[in-house]
Amino acid sequence: MSTSQELRRVRDPLAGLETPLQRGTASEAYSLLNPAYTAVITGAGVSTDSGIPDYRSPGSPSRSPMTGQAFRASHNNRQLYWARGYVGWEHYRQFSPNQTHYDLAALNPASLITQNVDGLHRAAGSDPVLELHGSLYQVVCLTCGRVWSRDWMQEQLAGLNPGFMTSATVAGGDVEINPDGDVELNEVTGFRIPDCPVCHGILKPDVVYFGEQVRPQVAAAATQAVEDAESVLVLGSSLAVHSALRLVRMASREQKPIVVVTDGPTRADDLATVRVVGRVAPFVAGWRAELMGD
Ligand SMILES: [Zn+2]
Structure with a gap:
């Protein structure tokens, strides 16, 4: 089998999903999110302002990873x-961190779980960072x-x-x-x-490439982080991959508030307590301002 044939076998789990309507407001979201008890899960949408392309964002060219x-x-x-x-x-x-990376480092949530492999949360000063897909x-x-x-x-x-x-x-x-x-x-x-x-x-x-498993220790640490949290915030991720989606489903089963912020569809839109349809940067900047002032 040629490489291109193998690559074509990567299916798009977002096929057929449409961007949902906004549910709730940013202010309502902030009231649900005390950083000290919040697990934050980030995806590619957090790094696009740093110039790193998100191959799932609208209009981006299709490519085979x-x-x-x-x-x-x-x-x-x-x-x-x-x-x-x-x-x-x-x-x-x-590539260097953008304001959202720095805002999240300042907010210092209970746990920071990322699907990104770009190392920018660490570069902005967040520690520890659970890198679901490695670095x-x-x-x-x-x-x-x-x-x-x-x-x-x-x-x-x-x-x-x-x-x-x-x-x-x-x-x-x-x-x-x-x-x-x-x-x-x-x-x-x-x-x-x-x-x-x-x-x-x-x-x-x-x-972690497509078709590979998240390292067991990392997956277990992420599970623990969400179990310990009182609320979950998803930023800039479509939750297309199971490694992150399962964490949100777990929080949903435990009836924890879930806030999802991104401008496209996600696989957890029906699980979100508040669903902000928009860019991540202003939402996180607003969260920081709400808690820390400008
Ligand atoms: Zn060796």
């Missing part, structure tokens, strides 16, 4: 990923499980591929960073990738 199966399946796929990632990283590492800032060995920093990997790639960065030609001519931190390249043959320095296993970005 790498699957874990495809990454494991062949050296060629890994070569393709790392060549793109090598060039893309020089741009990706320059592009780390690389993991598929055999021994050891973890290295993405910058270490970048040094290895640079050493193995002298001159590649300057000779790489980007498809279409313009550098356009994908949400996975890579770019489309015209030519990747001959690109060399390092293996694990300890066990010679395959090195993979420490992110």
Whole structure:
């Protein structure tokens, strides 16, 4: 089976959903959300103001993300990923947190759970952050499980591929960073990738690809965070993936207030106590102002 055939098997769980009507107001939402007892779940909509594209936002071009199966399946796929990632990283590492990341760090909710792999909550000062889908800032060995920093990997790639960065030609001519931190390249043959320095296993970005499971410890910590919380706030996520949706369903079963803020449809619209249809940034800025003043 070719890679493109595998990639096409990723179905869109949002197909057929329409943007719901607003239910309740931001003020009503704030009254339900005491940060000290709130679990916040964030998605791509929180990072779009930092320039990181959300491939689910209206009007964005359709693309086929790498699957874990495809990454494991062949050296060629890994070569393709790392060549793109090598060039893309020089741009990706320059993304910086936006006001919403800083507002959330200041609000310091009981727990911060994110589907984003961009590391921007940490960069804004939030700690701890439960990264459901891992982080592009780390690389993991598929055999021994050891973890290295993405910058270490970048040094290895640079050493193995002298001159590649300057000779790489980007498809279409313009550098356009994908949400996975890579770019489309015209030519990747001959690109060399390092293996694990300890066990010679395959090195993979420490992110959960489509078709992969969230790490059990991370999933358990997220479950605990929502169990401990008195309310749940979902920001900028369509909850298309089960790893986040299940947390909201759990809160719903426990009859906890749920606030969902995003401008498109989500899979939990019928579970929301308050459903704000709009951008995340003004909602979070308003929450901070309500509690802390301007
Ligand atoms: Zn290893």
